[in-house]
Amino acid sequence: MQNIFNFSAGPAMLPQEVMQQAQEELINWQGLGTSVMEVSHRGKPFIEVADQAEADLRELLQIPANYTVLFMHGGGRAQFSAVPLNITKSSDLSQHLVTGQWSVGAEEEAQKFCRSSIVAKSKEIEGKMYVPKQDEWSIAEEPGYFHYCTNETVDGIEIDWVPKSQSGKVPIVADMSSNILSKPLKIEDFGIIYAGAQKNIGPSGLSVVIVRNDLIGFARKDTPAIFNYQLQAASGSMYNTPPTFSWYLAGLVFKWLKAQGGLTEIARVNKQKSHVLYKQIDATGFYSNNVHNEYRSKMNVTFKLSDESLNEVFLKQAESNGLVALKGHRAVGGMRASIYNAMPLAGAQALADFMKEFERKNG
Numbered sequence: 521m522q523n524i525f526n527f528s529a530g531p532a533m534l535p536q537e538v539m540q541q542a543q544e545e546l547i548n549w550q551g552l553g554t555s556v557m558e559v560s561h562r563g564k565p566f567i568e569v570a571d572q573a574e575a576d577l578r579e580l581l582q583i584p585a586n587y588t589v590l591f592m593h594g595g596g597r598a599q600f601s602a603v604p605l606n607i608t609k610s611s612d613l614s615q616h617l618v619t620g621q622w623s624v625g626a627e628e629e630a631q632k633f634c635r636s637s638i639v640a641k642s643k644e645i646e647g648k649m650y651v652p653k654q655d656e657w658s659i660a661e662e663p664g665y666f667h668y669c670t671n672e673t674v675d676g677i678e679i680d681w682v683p684k685s686q687s688g689k690v691p692i693v694a695d696m697s698s699n700i701l702s703k704p705l706k707i708e709d710f711g712i713i714y715a716g717a718q719k720n721i722g723p724s725g726l727s728v729v730i731v732r733n734d735l736i737g738f739a740r741k742d743t744p745a746i747f748n749y750q751l752q753a754a755s756g757s758m759y760n761t762p763p764t765f766s767w768y769l770a771g772l773v774f775k776w777l778k779a780q781g782g783l784t785e786i787a788r789v790n791k792q793k794s795h796v797l798y799k800q801i802d803a804t805g806f807y808s809n810n811v812h813n814e815y816r817s818k819m820n821v822t823f824k825l826s827d828e829s830l831n832e833v834f835l836k837q838a839e840s841n842g843l844v845a846l847k848g849h850r851a852v853g854g855m856r857a858s859i860y861n862a863m864p865l866a867g868a869q870a871l872a873d874f875m876k877e878f879e880r881k882n883g
């Protein structure tokens with residue numbers, strides 16, 4: 521049994537059952553006498569794993585047939601460039617909703633390839649971070665695509681509503697690196713969804729991209745081949761050697777999710793986990809969270825101690841209680857409990873209990 525709860529923001533903990541299975545079959549996979557890492561990606565055993573992973577992902581997310589699933593290299597950030605390279609000309613405009621560190625990063629990268637604009641930024645209202653609704657945005661022209669981040673991993677801001685294109689023609693592109701598979705989605709609302717794997721899918725380095733077929737085939741000529749959606753789609757994400765071990769492990773995670781009862785069930789547990797923590801944070805003034813209720817992340821629970829001189833001792837004592845990696849991102853300080861799918865309810869409960877006890881001793 522694992523004797524710690526790992527709240528790392530990413531790479532993050534993976535389901536224990538998955539890690540155990542990967543360990544058991546590490547050096548003798550499918551009775552082949554080798555690891556899955558050591559076989560050809562073009563051989564039948566691996567192709568079966570790859571196809572099954574895609575089928576399970578499609579089932580979990582109810583991905584319609586007119587969307588292509590790609591397993592690509594380069595994590596979340598690679599898609600900051602791949603998206604504009606694949607669907608814009610340099611004269612096109614990309615439009616961005618900026619709600620934290622990751623959506624800023626996507627906008628800055630897009631500037632290298634096309635024009636870009638920001639329709640709105642998250643802002644503080646009475647001490648709480650709030651995301652302006654679509655009727656509060658400033659839009660001067662119809663863009664080539666619209667981009668936002670559904671869950672800001674650093675800032676703990678999650679957006680549950682999906683922006684709509686007024687004309688119905690603008691592809692909605694979403695960075696879902698840190699909340700994909702945490703709840704059911706309506707894929708049809710999006711043109712492109714992408715996610716770096718290391719929060720809710722598997723090992724880092726892999727990106728999962730879900731792209732509507734009518735957006736494929738417009739890559740500019742100078743797009744690196746490995747980032748070209750059309751080439752990757754035509755070759756089953758095997759234009760070059762894919763990150764095979766990550767793909768295999770992602771497949772195990774998808775199977776695990778199905779065994780948990782799928783996304784409706786995992787969403788129910790995720791809600792409970794975050795509720796336990798926010799309840800503790802809100803109980804008194806000892807802890808605080810600066811995100812408006814509507815936008816509080818169910819994946820990354822950020823909080824501060826009212827007396828920040830207690831930060832170090834909080835982290836130290838948490839660690840000696842088996843609660844690790846709670847330090848907030850260096851850009852925002854404070855604490856952050858990342859509670860992705862793999863974190864059991866017992867982990868969130870153990871942290872809430874520790875917080876309560878810490879407050880009792882230090883409040």
Ligand SMILES: *Cc1c(COP(=O)(O)O)cnc(C)c1O
Nearest residue numbers: 595596597598622673697698716
């Ligand atoms: C972690 C993360 C990324 C970056 O992923 P890399 O794999 O490091 O490139 C991008 N967007 C979001 C929302 C993330 O959480």
